[in-house]
Amino acid sequence: MTGHDGPARRSGLSTAPGADAGSVSAVSAISSTVVDAEPAGAYSPDVFTGGQGAAAPSGAWRQIATAFLENKLALLGIGIVIFMVLLCFVGPLAYHTNQTNAQLALISTVPTNAPPSAAHLLGTDASSYDELGRIMYAGQADLEVALAAAILATLVGVIWGAVAGFAGGITDTVMMRVVDTVLAVPALLLLIVISDLFKPSKPFLILLIGFVAWLVPARLVRAETLSLRTREYVQAVKVAGGSRWRIVARHIIPNALGTIVVNATFQVADAILFLAALGYVGLGIQPPGTDWGTMLSTAVSDGAVVNSYWWLIWPPGLAIVLVAVSFNLIGDALRDGLDVRFQQR
Amino acid sequence: MISYILRRGLQSVIVLVLVTVLVFLLTQLMPGGEAREVLGPRASPAAILQFNRINGLDLPLWEQYWNLVDGYLHFRFGYSFKLNEPVGALIANRLPKTLLLVGLATLIAVIVAIPLGVFQSVRRNKLSDHVLSAFSLIAYSMPTFYIGPILILYFAIDLHLFSYEAPQGQTVGAIISDPRALFLPVLTLSLITIASFSRFMRSSMMGELREDYSRTALAKGASRSRMLYGHVLRNALLPIVTLIGLALPSIVGGAFITETVFNYPGMGLLGVDAIFQDDIPTLIGTVVVATAATVIGSLVADVLYSLLDPRIRYS
Numbered sequence: 112m113t114g115h116d117g118p119a120r121r122s123g124l125s126t127a128p129g130a131d132a133g134s135v136s137a138v139s140a141i142s143s144t145v146v147d148a149e150p151a152g153a154y155s156p157d158v159f160t161g162g163q164g165a166a167a168p169s170g171a172w173r174q175i176a177t178a179f180l181e182n183k184l185a186l187l188g189i190g191i192v193i194f195m196v197l198l199c200f201v202g203p204l205a206y207h208t209n210q211t212n213a214q215l216a217l218i219s220t221v222p223t224n225a226p227p228s229a230a231h232l233l234g235t236d237a238s239s240y241d242e243l244g245r246i247m248y249a250g251q252a253d254l255e256v257a258l259a260a261a262i263l264a265t266l267v268g269v270i271w272g273a274v275a276g277f278a279g280g281i282t283d284t285v286m287m288r289v290v291d292t293v294l295a296v297p298a299l300l301l302l303i304v305i306s307d308l309f310k311p312s313k314p315f316l317i318l319l320i321g322f323v324a325w326l327v328p329a330r331l332v333r334a335e336t337l338s339l340r341t342r343e344y345v346q347a348v349k350v351a352g353g354s355r356w357r358i359v360a361r362h363i364i365p366n367a368l369g370t371i372v373v374n375a376t377f378q379v380a381d382a383i384l385f386l387a388a389l390g391y392v393g394l395g396i397q398p399p400g401t402d403w404g405t406m407l408s409t410a411v412s413d414g415a416v417v418n419s420y421w422w423l424i425w426p427p428g429l430a431i432v433l434v435a436v437s438f439n440l441i442g443d444a445l446r447d448g449l450d451v452r453f454q455q456r
Numbered sequence: 457m458i459s460y461i462l463r464r465g466l467q468s469v470i471v472l473v474l475v476t477v478l479v480f481l482l483t484q485l486m487p488g489g490e491a492r493e494v495l496g497p498r499a500s501p502a503a504i505l506q507f508n509r510i511n512g513l514d515l516p517l518w519e520q521y522w523n524l525v526d527g528y529l530h531f532r533f534g535y536s537f538k539l540n541e542p543v544g545a546l547i548a549n550r551l552p553k554t555l556l557l558v559g560l561a562t563l564i565a566v567i568v569a570i571p572l573g574v575f576q577s578v579r580r581n582k583l584s585d586h587v588l589s590a591f592s593l594i595a596y597s598m599p600t601f602y603i604g605p606i607l608i609l610y611f612a613i614d615l616h617l618f619s620y621e622a623p624q625g626q627t628v629g630a631i632i633s634d635p636r637a638l639f640l641p642v643l644t645l646s647l648i649t650i651a652s653f654s655r656f657m658r659s660s661m662m663g664e665l666r667e668d669y670s671r672t673a674l675a676k677g678a679s680r681s682r683m684l685y686g687h688v689l690r691n692a693l694l695p696i697v698t699l700i701g702l703a704l705p706s707i708v709g710g711a712f713i714t715e716t717v718f719n720y721p722g723m724g725l726l727g728v729d730a731i732f733q734d735d736i737p738t739l740i741g742t743v744v745v746a747t748a749a750t751v752i753g754s755l756v757a758d759v760l761y762s763l764l765d766p767r768i769r770y771s
Binding site for chain 1: 471606751
């Protein structure tokens with residue numbers, strides 16, 4: 112995990128949307144070490160190094176990395192995430208299956224609802240699709256949407272929270288009331304109504320899940336900003352004539368990085384669960400695509416439970432739980448690692 | 457105190473107003489509008505004009521919005537053309553059953569999670585604590601629509617212990633009188649809540665155990681169990697009230713899914729069926745009622761908390 116230090120995390124990054132990039136780099140720090148295949152967001156390097164200098168010396172990052180490495184559960188989590196990414200994105204290259212032909216059951220000799228066998232490692236479903244191949248195929252969409260939605264939510268939440276906390280006064284009050292308001296609405300129901308009115312596509316699902324998920328990072332970053340903006344070095348930058356935007360982008364956000372990274376990790380887990388729930392009520396990735404929640408829902412409505420076709424129930428659910436638990440484990444470990452840093456200051 | 461309750465109440469009203477504005481905007485933005493939704497894609501322009509006039513859809517926007525809010529205040533949620541019944545009547549029939557499911561699941565979650573959290577905090581970092589932590593972590597990441605089918609698969613289909621379908625009774629009384637069918641839906645909905653509540657309870661207890669007063673109690677000669685149950689538990693319990701309020705949105709969301717899994721004849725099933733039937737008035741009606749119930753529930757929890765904990769001074 113030396114990837115937590117500078118250069119390694121710069122690999123695989125593309126365009127830079129500017130000063131609010133601290134958060135994305137945080138997310139991609141995880142995704143570029145853990146999930147190489149992920150199209151990560153971006154940040155501009157000098158913003159980050161500036162932030163790193165202000166946040167903690169590189170030795171502290173190494174400490175975090177060490178604490179993280181000693182946490183066996185976190186390693187398990189990372190291992191599972193790597194495994195799932197490889198399974199979904201590299202797996203289909205080795206395990207060829209047809210996942211797009213809706214008439215598969217009519218044209219092929221493959222039986223429907225066949226139990227696991229040598230030819231079909233996890234059996235087949237009611238449309239003759241190979242279950243293992245379908246898990247891979249659905250997983251690509253699940254992982255893409257969840258990671259993108261988590262990045263989006265973190266970005267929006269960080270900017271919102273930092274601006275509210277730094278501006279203070281009436282701006283802060285209004286901005287945080289908006290957050291409280293949306294938080295009071297059951298997110299799942301909101302998602303269901305919106306995606307039912309506008310039939311969901313993949314980018315739309317990303318926007319939608321990001322839209323309900325940015326609230327928590329916004330709150331966390333605001334709280335962090337409130338305490339940071341009174342610190343001496345921030346006051347010093349103010350006195351030295353640094354602009355407000357510069358203070359937020361180069362000093363506040365990088366120092367709130369720990370909180371942001373931890374939360375971004377939990378966001379991925381939540382996004383996986385949200386997408387699965389949407390899929391279960393028929394509003395996930397639409398045909399010919401699919402996602403794990405949709406697979407479960409299809410299996411149940413095709414009678415897999417009543418007929419005890421366990422191979423159609425366990426795998427998609429297990430995929431959801433494994434990925435969600437792993438990201439929760441990684442988040443827990445990161446939080447513990449960062450606490451070590453705070454205690455020693 | 458009074459001013460806090462008033463302010464908190466006002467905030468809830470604002471939330472509800474914003475929700476109605478959001479719903480209104482969404483229906484306005486809906487591709488094709490309500491007339492096309494009901495009359496079909498090949499309806500003549502004249503028929504659409506007539507439909508709009510009859511249903512007040514040709515009025516100015518603010519008047520349409522007022523009609524919507526006025527309707528909600530009188531429990532009128534439009535008409536379901538798919539089910540050929542007013543949405544308000546459909547919801548009135550289903551809502552008590554959903555409240556029963558949510559209430560039972562929350563009650564059981566609290567009853568199970570509190571002793572679990574206390575037990576874990578007392579035995580922290582021992583094997584039993586780790587096992588229970590692992591359980592709650594997994595249960596927390598387990599969607600209701602996964603737990604549900606698996607419970608059905610083994611406990612209903614294979615072992616015949618419980619019924620694979622929720623009670624289909626018309627009234628709340630009929631549903632309660634069939635516990636064998638009610639068991640699995642309630643268990644499914646409460647598992648996730650048990651997981652998050654017990655995690656919270658564990659850390660809440662551990663926080664209180666570090667406070668000076670618990671050491672003082674021991675120093676005065678109170679027994680360990682008196683310290684735990686007489687002093688610490690009472691303080692650690694308080695935040696649970698707030699937690700229930702905070703957890704309500706996810707419990708209600710979970711109820712929608714659980715009802716779908718078990719074919720439980722509540723409001724959630726009505727809403728999810730409406731998705732598959734493209735029955736937009738019913739879907740919006742159920743979501744608005746569920747949201748209102750959640751907002752009111754959270755308000756009650758917050759007000760209760762401010763009454764229970766006089767240490768808190770709201771400025």
